[in-house]
Amino acid sequence: MTDTPIALAVLDMAGTTVADDGLVFAAFDAACAAADIPAQGPDHDRAVQYVIDTMGQSKIVVFRALLDDDEDRAQAANAAFERTYDDLIDTGRAVPVDGAEIAIEKLRSAGVKVALTTGFSTDTQQRLVDFLGWQHLTDLVLAPSPGVRGRPHPDLVLTALMRLDVDDVRHVAVLGDTANDILTGRRAGAAIVAGTLTGAHDADRLRAAGATDIVDTVGDFADLLLGRTV
Numbered sequence: 001m002t003d004t005p006i007a008l009a010v011l012d013m014a015g016t017t018v019a020d021d022g023l024v025f026a027a028f029d030a031a032c033a034a035a036d037i038p039a040q041g042p043d044h045d046r047a048v049q050y051v052i053d054t055m056g057q058s059k060i061v062v063f064r065a066l067l068d069d070d071e072d073r074a075q076a077a078n079a080a081f082e083r084t085y086d087d088l089i090d091t092g093r094a095v096p097v098d099g100a101e102i103a104i105e106k107l108r109s110a111g112v113k114v115a116l117t118t119g120f121s122t123d124t125q126q127r128l129v130d131f132l133g134w135q136h137l138t139d140l141v142l143a144p145s146p147g148v149r150g151r152p153h154p155d156l157v158l159t160a161l162m163r164l165d166v167d168d169v170r171h172v173a174v175l176g177d178t179a180n181d182i183l184t185g186r187r188a189g190a191a192i193v194a195g196t197l198t199g200a201h202d203a204d205r206l207r208a209a210g211a212t213d214i215v216d217t218v219g220d221f222a223d224l225l226l227g228r229t230v
Contacts, residue, residue, distance in 0.1 A: 006192065006225045007171040008164055009107050010157050010185070011138075012056065013118045013128065015177035015199020017100040017218055021093040025051075027085040031063065034080035035073045055200040056180030058119050058150030082124050089131050096132060097198050099219035104137055106222050115140040115160035119150050119180075139164055151180040157188035175221045177201060179209035186210045194221055 014020050028051055029039070038044045047066055054062050059081055063074040088094075104114050115138060118125045122143040129141055140160055144150035148159050161172055173192035174185030177199025185193030186209075194213040195206030203214045215221045 005171060006112055006173045008113045008115065008161060008166045008173070009221075009225060010115045010117055010160050010172060010174045010190070011104070011218065011221075012176035012178070012181050012199075013116055013120075013125065015055070016175055016181070016196050017097055017104070017116065018128065018132070019095055019097050019198065021095075023085055023088045023093055024055075026088060027081045030084035031077040031081040035063070035067055035077035037066070037077075052200065054180065056119050056151045056176060056178035056184075058144040059121070061150060082121055085120070086124055086127050089127055094128060094131060097218055099217055101134075101137060103217075103219045103222035107225065108139070110226055112225060113140075113164045113166065114138040115142055115164065117142050117156040117160065119144065151178075152183035152187065154184055154188035157184055157190060161188075173221075173225055175215075175218060177206075179205055182206055182209035182211050192225070194224065196221060 011017050014024060032039060032044065032047065037047055050066055051062065060074060060078045063077040067073045107114050120143055122145055125141055125143045129135060140163055142156055142160055149155040157172060157174055161169065166172060169189035170191045172190040174190045175194045175196055176182060177196050178201050182193055182195055192212050193210065194215055195211040196215050196218060197203060198217055206214060213224060215224060
């Protein structure tokens with residue numbers, strides 16, 4: 001708990017502000033085919049479980065781990081994943097989580113800057129933002145890139161803080177639906193690191209990762225922050 005005013009909210013995308021109707025797993029199936037991971041059986045089941053456990057991490061990092069650092073196969077898997085996810089975005093299955101846009105607008109109207117972060121590539125993140133019409137909804141969109149490591153490293157949160165001229169990590173709040181989102185926020189030193197129940201991991205998993213708060217939706221997160229900043 002903190003009474004420190006929040007100046008920046010760092011929000012995850014898929015599972016937190018965007019409901020993607022299983023697009024991640026559909027894209028993963030294409031990645032498996034590209035990397036010669038069996039389409040069924042124990043090896044496939046173990047791979048799926050690993051994807052669930054590592055939700056929120058940079059996808060190329062996940063594929064490297066799954067494929068024993070075979071860089072060629074990992075790159076092929078990642079390319080297939082990104083290509084398939086990009087194609088599926090256009091099917092209309094990626095939609096805002098109920099109340100997400102209103103929540104973001106409320107935060108910004110109250111003077112809280114908002115950054116959207118992801119484990120997807122910069123290109124896929126931008127396609128998703130463009131499809132949703134969110135080009136001007138937030139102050140910043142940010143994905144792993146050279147010099148900015150993906151989750152569970154603290155880089156996404158700290159980079160958002162620096163780019164948006166926030167002076168202190170104690171003025172930052174983070175929201176995500178996975179344990180890796182929570183770890184990122186905790187490692188960055190954010191004052192509030194909340195888990196939402198609209199995505200991959202349940203409340204027990206989020207609390208075990210160190211969540212300071214559990215909310216049902218991003219709308220409840222906005223209410224939580226505004227209750228502490230006004």
